[in-house]
Amino acid sequence: MSYDYDVIVVGSGAGGGSVAYKLTKAGLKVALLDTGSAYNSDQFNRFELDAIRKLWWKPQWTTNFELNGGKSVDEINLGGGRVVGGGTTIFTAVAHRAPNENFDDWSNATGLKNENSEPFSYRDVESHYDRVEGETGVRKYTDWDLGVQRLKEGYSKLGIEIEAVNAYIDQNCDHNGCIFGCPTGSKKGSLLSYIIPGIYDGLTLYQNSFVEEVLIRKSSSGKPLEAYGVKYSNNGEIKQITAKIVIVSAGALQTPQLLLKSKIRELADYSGSSMRIGENMAVNTNTFVFGKFKETLNNWLIHPLSAHVTEFSLEKNGGFILEMSEIMDGPLGFSEVILDNDSRPMIGKELTNALKHYKNMAGVLIAIHDHNDGRIFIDEGGNVKYHKPVTGSDRDKFSRARKLVDEAFYAAGAEETYGAIYISHHPQGTCAAGEDRNKSVVDSNLESHDVGRLFACDASVFPSIIDANPSLTIYAMADILADYLAKRCGYLKPQ
């Protein structure tokens, strides 16, 4: 059979954008499809509502009320990018490596192996982290705003040091709204670091193209099934393209949905690995604490996350990371997340009064080490559902972190603090990689256990939760996959 492309990549976020670029660089003919549109830096601006409409998925919520006897407690708002560049077009650009321990957890969770069939460890990812940090221009971000400076004073009174984060941001940052797209191009997401250079090298980008299904057929060699293309919709028309391999990088929320819609479970006769699609979800549940100061901080004129406290990040040390200062970059987002004292979304005079002090607010993001106990599934009516319990141990982490953050705020001179809803921008683990077929969806080379020539490359492949913002680790995993596909994998060798 002749194919349209060597490789089709579905989704242009951290995983998809970077793997597509690297395979193009390796001389392969690559198509990159994304349901979102591509924008130039000068098309991004501070019109919050418009940015949310154009660049973000509509918000989804976990529906834990079914687990909680009909009462809606502890549900999590799941947000992400539906735009070329995926989450990295709207992310806050914190670029951190996951700690060694997380990779030991990976090999223990699913039997993930390195290329020598040894248990996967930090050593296997280290050189890829080095390479990716070079490609994306990671630097220490030391330009702190007033909110962070105040918080630094507060933490230091408690004996806690805060550090500058590493970020994919160059010196041209003019402190204007990361999460609505970077208007200066100083933030280096997948679009600027990989997709645009890739297009110059021959990568074909299909924007506004929603992949409905991976095309799968019976195979006479290797695995009984193989992928050979995708069916996608563009401007209301359904089209199809073919390739020797298909890489699904639609993100940890969408990748399992696409695999389920492609009927892998049915085709693989409900194999153990196909039953793991959508299981094992961790989301690094986040919340915010906002502190109101007397002075005007104008904390929206900042790079939102420029400093962090990591000494509590490992489970054994507390299981949470604090990052700051974040007040959602605009009043609309702030009004959406702020809670009243009874932990309900704020409304009425209380809301308008709090918002009047938006200019006096600083904020701390709390991200916890939660567990891979969530799942994505499609119910009988065809609706996508997300279950993710916020467990007693999660709540303990939040309350310890909240206490610490409150103390830091008050020590820094804040007059009042406010809580926020649970949020996640870091879903992961929903198509885990590993050798144990009853615990993973793809193998250690990120190829589906059930379907040959079908790979996954995004946050969904993390076997267990990591204690760092995910993008750098996704980039590193994409780098490992690109090396494997270009150098060792038989599918792409010239016939």
Place this chain on the structure above:
Amino acid sequence: MVTMKENKDGAPFLLNKEDYELISDIAEAIVPSGDNPDEEPGSREVGTINYIDSVLLDAEDAEMKMLRDVLSAIRSETRRQGAVDFRELSAEKKHLLLNGLFDRGKTKDAYIFLRSLCLEGFYSDYHDPDYNGVTAWKLLEFGGPRISELDKDWSFLRIYSDSKEKV
């Protein structure tokens, strides 16, 4: 002030008159005006309801269903409290009623959807095309480079594209 432009049902675009009025009252409960509405406008002054009526033209079926469900829950809860109209309830009772929708798993998503629409129709800096008063960004002093001089393109909203056509 919210002006009800007449069409066959009495509301500008999509909503019928009853829903238009009820959502308008809910928006006022969520983002109320201050004591001096000229200086401290709320959803009523800027016309949040007209934002909602316009933006709903692009809503998905599932979103319209959520909206119908939450409005019907609000109506039945209002009646349960012995009132005919949500508007008649005291500010405190409105508050309790809305919070109750959040607490119940079955109405929570729909309530959050409705609350988001109300917030969008105010804190996005929305105002009706013919409103020249203070808007949210000014009220909150939300400004600075790339913000204060921003020329927002509202043309995705029918109320704005219609008013441009008239110009």
